[in-house]
Amino acid sequence: MANAQYAKMSANTVDCEHGPQNARMPISLKKTELFNGRDYSWMQFNRRVLEEAEDATNPLLERVKFLAITASNLDEYVEIRQAGLMQRIEDGYREPGYDGLRPAESLAVLTAEIHRFVASQYKCWSNQLLPELRRQGIRLLAWNELSEEAAEFARGYFQREVDPLLTPISIDPAHPFPRVINKALCLALLLRPKRRSSGPRVLGVVTVPRALPRFVRLPASNGHDDYLLLQNLIEQHLGGMYRGYAVLASTSFRVTRNSNLYVEEEEARSLLETIRVELHNRRKGDAVRLEIESDADPEIVERLRVNFELDEDQIFRGEGLVNLSRLLFLYNDIHRPDLKFQPFTPRPLVLGRNSAGIFDELRRRDILLHHPYDSYDPVVEFVQQGARDPAVVTIKQTLYRTSHDSPMFQAMTEAGASKEATVVVELMARFDEASNIRWARSMEDAGAQVFHGVVGLKTHCKLALLVRHDEDGVTRRYCHLGTGNYNPETARFYTDLSLLTSDPQIAERVHMVFNYLTAHAELDDYSPLLVAPLTMAENFLRLIRREQEHALAGRPAHIVAKMNSLLEPSIIQALYQASQAGVEIDLIVRGLSTLRPGVKGLSERIRVRSIVGRLLEHSRIFHFANGGNDEIYLGSADWMPRNLFERSEVVFPVRDPAAMARIHNEILPAYLADTVKARIQQPDGNYIRASKLRKNAPPFCAQDFLIRLAEGKTDLNAIPAQTGEQAGKSPRRRTAR
Numbered sequence: 001m002a003n004a005q006y007a008k009m010s011a012n013t014v015d016c017e018h019g020p021q022n023a024r025m026p027i028s029l030k031k032t033e034l035f036n037g038r039d040y041s042w043m044q045f046n047r048r049v050l051e052e053a054e055d056a057t058n059p060l061l062e063r064v065k066f067l068a069i070t071a072s073n074l075d076e077y078v079e080i081r082q083a084g085l086m087q088r089i090e091d092g093y094r095e096p097g098y099d100g101l102r103p104a105e106s107l108a109v110l111t112a113e114i115h116r117f118v119a120s121q122y123k124c125w126s127n128q129l130l131p132e133l134r135r136q137g138i139r140l141l142a143w144n145e146l147s148e149e150a151a152e153f154a155r156g157y158f159q160r161e162v163d164p165l166l167t168p169i170s171i172d173p174a175h176p177f178p179r180v181i182n183k184a185l186c187l188a189l190l191l192r193p194k195r196r197s198s199g200p201r202v203l204g205v206v207t208v209p210r211a212l213p214r215f216v217r218l219p220a221s222n223g224h225d226d227y228l229l230l231q232n233l234i235e236q237h238l239g240g241m242y243r244g245y246a247v248l249a250s251t252s253f254r255v256t257r258n259s260n261l262y263v264e265e266e267e268a269r270s271l272l273e274t275i276r277v278e279l280h281n282r283r284k285g286d287a288v289r290l291e292i293e294s295d296a297d298p299e300i301v302e303r304l305r306v307n308f309e310l311d312e313d314q315i316f317r318g319e320g321l322v323n324l325s326r327l328l329f330l331y332n333d334i335h336r337p338d339l340k341f342q343p344f345t346p347r348p349l350v351l352g353r354n355s356a357g358i359f360d361e362l363r364r365r366d367i368l369l370h371h372p373y374d375s376y377d378p379v380v381e382f383v384q385q386g387a388r389d390p391a392v393v394t395i396k397q398t399l400y401r402t403s404h405d406s407p408m409f410q411a412m413t414e415a416g417a418s419k420e421a422t423v424v425v426e427l428m429a430r431f432d433e434a435s436n437i438r439w440a441r442s443m444e445d446a447g448a449q450v451f452h453g454v455v456g457l458k459t460h461c462k463l464a465l466l467v468r469h470d471e472d473g474v475t476r477r478y479c480h481l482g483t484g485n486y487n488p489e490t491a492r493f494y495t496d497l498s499l500l501t502s503d504p505q506i507a508e509r510v511h512m513v514f515n516y517l518t519a520h521a522e523l524d525d526y527s528p529l530l531v532a533p534l535t536m537a538e539n540f541l542r543l544i545r546r547e548q549e550h551a552l553a554g555r556p557a558h559i560v561a562k563m564n565s566l567l568e569p570s571i572i573q574a575l576y577q578a579s580q581a582g583v584e585i586d587l588i589v590r591g592l593s594t595l596r597p598g599v600k601g602l603s604e605r606i607r608v609r610s611i612v613g614r615l616l617e618h619s620r621i622f623h624f625a626n627g628g629n630d631e632i633y634l635g636s637a638d639w640m641p642r643n644l645f646e647r648s649e650v651v652f653p654v655r656d657p658a659a660m661a662r663i664h665n666e667i668l669p670a671y672l673a674d675t676v677k678a679r680i681q682q683p684d685g686n687y688i689r690a691s692k693l694r695k696n697a698p699p700f701c702a703q704d705f706l707i708r709l710a711e712g713k714t715d716l717n718a719i720p721a722q723t724g725e726q727a728g729k730s731p732r733r734r735t736a737r
Contacts, residue, residue, distance in 0.1 A: 034576075034596065036685035037099035038567060039081065039110045041592040043117060044687055046073050048612045048679055050117070054124050060132055061339040062614065065331040067124060071324035074114070075183060075256060082110060083258035083288045098569060098594065111313050122319045125327075138225045138334060141218070143236050150218045150226065157216060158233055165209040166234070168241040170202050177307050178205055182257040182285065185214070185323055187231060188292075188300045189238060191245040203303050204242060206234060208252075214326040217333065225334050229321070251296035252322040255308060257285035290315045291322050341614050346375040346492075347710040358382060358500070359468060362478055366656035367500040370667060371484065372615065373710040376491035379498050380407050382480055386466040387415035394467035396422040396514050398459055400485050408486045409443070416448030424451050424517045426459045451518045453648055457533065459517060460643070461636050461650035462486065465510050477507035481652045483619045483634055494618040495703075497634050499652065499659070506652060513650060532637055532649035537570070540639070543624050543631075544574040551582035555627035560668050562588040562621040563638040566595055566608075571639045579605040588671050589681075590617040596683045608681035609690065611674055613703045622651065623668060632663050665716055666709070673720045676701035 052058055053066035088103040096102050101109065130140065139145075146154065169178050170191060180186055189204035208214075208231050216233055218226040231252045238247050287308035292301060294317040305315060318324075331340075349369070355361040358381070369378060384407065386395045395415050399408060415421040425440045440450045453459035462482035469475050484496030501507070509529045515521040522534060530536040544559065551557035559578065566572065566587060572595045579585055585606040587593070597606040611617050622633040635651030637643040654660050671678075675697050679687035691699065700720050708714040 033599075034602075035098040035569065035572065035594040036596055037101065037106070037109075038097065038592060038594055039106055040099070040113070040685055041594055042077060042081070043110070043113045044685060045591045045610070045612075046070050046077075046117065047120075048610060048687060049073065050120060050124065052612060054128065056128075058614075059339050059341055060129070060136060061331050061334060061336060062341055064129055064133070064327050067121065067129065068325050068328040068331070070117075070121060071327075074117070075325060078114070078289050079182070079256050079259040079285075082107070082114075083285070085110065086286075086288060087258065115313070115316065118316050118318065121324060125321065125324060126319045133330075136336075136339065137223060138227075138330070138336075140215070140227050140229065143228070143232055146218070146228065147221060150221065150228075153219050154216060154228055154233055154236075158237055161212060162209065162230070162234065163237070165211065166206060166241065168204060168206050168238075170204045170242070170245070172202060177203075178207075180205070180255050181207070182259065183254060183323075184208070184210060185231060185252060185254050187234060187238070188251055188253050188296075188304060189242065189247055190249040190297055190300050191242060192248055194244055194246055201248065201299070202245070203300070204238075204245070204247075206238070206241070208234060213329055213333075214323070215329050215333070225336075227330070231322075249297035249300060251293045251300055253290060253292040253296070253304060254322050255287050256289040256291070258288050259285055288314065292317055293322060294319050344707045344711060346372050348375050349378040358385065359470065359476075359478060359502075362500055362502040363470075363476070366503065366654075366659055367498075368654065368656065368659035368662060369498040369500070370619075370662075370706070371491045371496045371498065372493060373495075373706050374498075376488050376498075378500070379480055379482070379486070379491075380411075380488055382466075382478075382500060383408055383464055383486075384411045386464070386468075386478075387411040387419070387421075389468070391470065392419065392466050392468045394420040394422075395465070396424075397464040397486070398424045398426070398461055398517070400426040400458075400460055400462070406486070407488065412448055413443050413446040416443055416446035421448040422451070422514065422518065423448050424453050424459050424514070426453060449518075453517050454520055456646075458642075458647045460647040461513065463510055463513060463650060465507065465514060476502055477504070477511065478502050479507050479510050481506075481510070481634070481650065483636055493614075494616050497619045497621070499634060499654065501656075503655065506655075510650075513648075517648060528653045528655075530633065530635070530637075530651040532643060532647055533645045536637060536649060536651060537568070537644040540571060540622075540644075541574050543622075544571070544578050546626065547583045547624055548578040548581040550625070550627040551578070553627075556625045557581075557583040557627070558623075558625040559583060559585045560588070560621070560623040560672070561586075561639070562617075562619060562668070562671065564590050564618065564620070565592040565638045565640050567592055567638075567640045568644055571644075575606060576603050579603050586672055588617075588621075593681060594685075596685070597681055599683050603683075609672075609674075609678045610681065610687060611671060611677050611702060612679070613677035613701065615703050620651070621663065621668065623663070630660065630664070632660055666706075666719075669719050669722070670702040670705050672722060673700050674702040675699055675720075677703065 049066055050070045053063045053070065055063065085103050085107045089107065093103050097106060133140070169175055171177050185208040187206040187208065191202040191204050193199055193202065212230055214230050215227040216230055218228055235250050238250060287310060290304055290308060290310055292304070292315065301315065349367065351358070351361045352364065355364065358378070361367065367378070383397065386392045397408065397412060412421055412423050423443055444450045462484065464480040466478045467475065468478060480498060480500050482496060482498045484491065484494050505528060509526050512523055512526060513529065513531060526535055530539045547557045547559055566589045575585055575595065583605060587606065587608045588611065589608055590610055590612065593608050595603070595606065595608060597603050597608045620635050620637060624631045632654040633651045634654060635649065637649035637651055643649050654663060675690045675694055676699050678690040680690055680693055681687050698720060705714060705718060
């Protein structure tokens with residue numbers, strides 16, 4: 001049904017002359033004039049993260065962390081998106097995307113942009129961060145810089161911890177090239193047999209152990225934090241590993257393989273078995289990238305290129321440190337509060353004086369939590385209390401990604417022994433499948449019913465449902481609905497929203513969603529919930545078009561939408577049409593956005609901003625002015641094809657007046673007023689810092705403001721007044737009734 005719905009909607013998304021009633025595109029535009037390129041948009045996003053690494057106003061170790069994040073982002077992008085483009089080309093796909101580029105053209109543009117980006121990464125590391133780290137007493141030393149004491153320590157560390165884990169290999173007819181693990185750091189050596197000095201040179205390969213830190217901490221020296229790269233330590237001992245050979249040259253390298261996950265459910269005995277097979281097959285992916293030191297011997301580079309069957313443009317050279325994502329180790333290992341963001345304590349939930357507990361409180365009001373400014377503990381405690389409270393008879397929860405020692409997993413395992421416990425575990429959460437399989441087995445063994453959602457759809461919605469026999473004799477449902485994963489670890493630095501409620505209508509529909517996930521029992525209408533892939537896309541289009549009708553009738557019409565990514569063509573074109581009808585539209589999109597804002601005659605009333613700062617913006621908020629009768633929705637879905645048509649998602653309304661007032665008066669106005677971490681998207685897809693566009697505006701950082709607000713150090717009056725130049729008409733201030 002999802003694919004059929006997508007095909008039906010997409011069939012009408014290119015011809016812009018035929019929009020909904022009373023809103024006609026004045027001109028017929030080509031795809032390339034309607035949409036920016038997806039790959040270019042993603043690279044723009046990662047550049048915004050890199051800007052945080054380059055920004056000297058950020059604490060030094062935070063800048064190192066941002067650089068590591070850009071490398072980790074790029075890893076996943078190369079092994080998924082770039083690899084996917086290569087697969088499409090090999091499979092014969094030639095249809096152009098919405099940016100007008102065919103897969104081969106997209107791949108060429110993308111590869112060139114990645115090379116430019118990698119050069120910027122190493123420039124940031126070598127020219128900015130590495131020298132500044134040394135000035136701060138954090139030194140990454142070469143072997144010849146070690147004191148005798150440090151060198152002696154390093155040799156001992158090698159003998160005790162490193163050497164037992166190494167397997168040196170020389171490549172010859174009896175020893176074929178080893179299967180290099182995806183993204184594993186390796187050393188390549190050019191060797192010459194000592195007994196046959198005129199004989200052919202041999203290639204050697206040593207895999208750097210993943211079990212050990214990439215940075216070896218050395219004994220303290222004059223208060224310095226000194227480190228030696230693990231691969232440099234191994235290089236110093238290569239002669240002992242290759243006795244009988246002369247080591248002519250050596251270098252570090254790393255291969256990235258195709259990790260794009262294809263699942264053929266019809267041919268699999270079960271989804272669980274499919275994922276297990278895919279985990280095995282993933283190690284056999286084709287190489288798509290070779291990272292290597294910039295001064296590597298040309299013969300080594302060529303031998304590796306030929307072995308991995310790579311083109312020259314798939315080789316990426318870096319200055320000394322292969323795999324910048326490992327820099328995250330330094331951030332975690334070095335205890336220098338002066339070089340990190342000042343920590344803050346999330347605001348605890350305070351129940352009303354007359355409430356006997358969380359369930360009593362929820363019978364009186366809904367609870368809206370804005371993480372990490374509000375503590376995530378109430379969400380954990382809600383599930384734990386549901387597992388332990390004898391009055392709770394049924395507990396259901398979805399789990400997508402969570403921490404390896406998750407209290408959610410432990411609570412649901414405990415609940416399996418004494419209650420009707422149902423868990424929908426997402427096995428297809430990319431890169432988390434192995435741990436999710438273990439959780440599923442453990443919970444089943446404890447007595448919980450474990451399901452894997454609807455075949456072919458990722459279960460991405462964030463739902464927990466408790467059924468409780470309350471003290472007054474009434475059986476009620478209590479729910480948690482969220483925008484983020486049930487992960488207490490990421491809740492400390494992801495911004496997300498949680499709604500705890502006993503609203504009977506919402507709770508009943510959450511129950512129906514679980515029936516859909518466990519029995520594929522579909523409803524025609526899940527109102528007031530928007531459920532993908534069943535009703536969400538058409539309802540979002542309806543809400544956008546309703547704003548359009550309000551604008552045409554002269555009533556208040558404004559859309560503010562906050563999300564991770566904006567890619568769905570039918571949504572984008574509906575926004576274009578609404579803009580032309582007079583609707584003011586403010587989009588807060590952290591990552592990808594293929595919409596072209598500010599184009600005359602197309603999107604003049606649309607503004608797109610991205611906020612990249614110390615916290616990862618992850619919440620999804622959808623505000624519709626609705627002619628003066630505001631509606632706000634929260635949820636797990638972005639405006640992307642995969643969220644609307646290929647996943648099980650839930651978007652839910654905020655009905656409690658106090659909760660609505662908080663979003664109206666605090667959250668959305670703060671994001672729209674940001675002039676420090678906000679970048680404004682231009683029609684061509686480039687982004688410009690808001691501070692450069694409004695040079696005379698006072699600096700205002702939404703995340704810093706929300707932290708101070710949670711700590712009680714400021715109030716709502718600190719949010720600057722909005723201007724049309726800045727963000728259009730801001731959400732109207734409202735009070736809790």
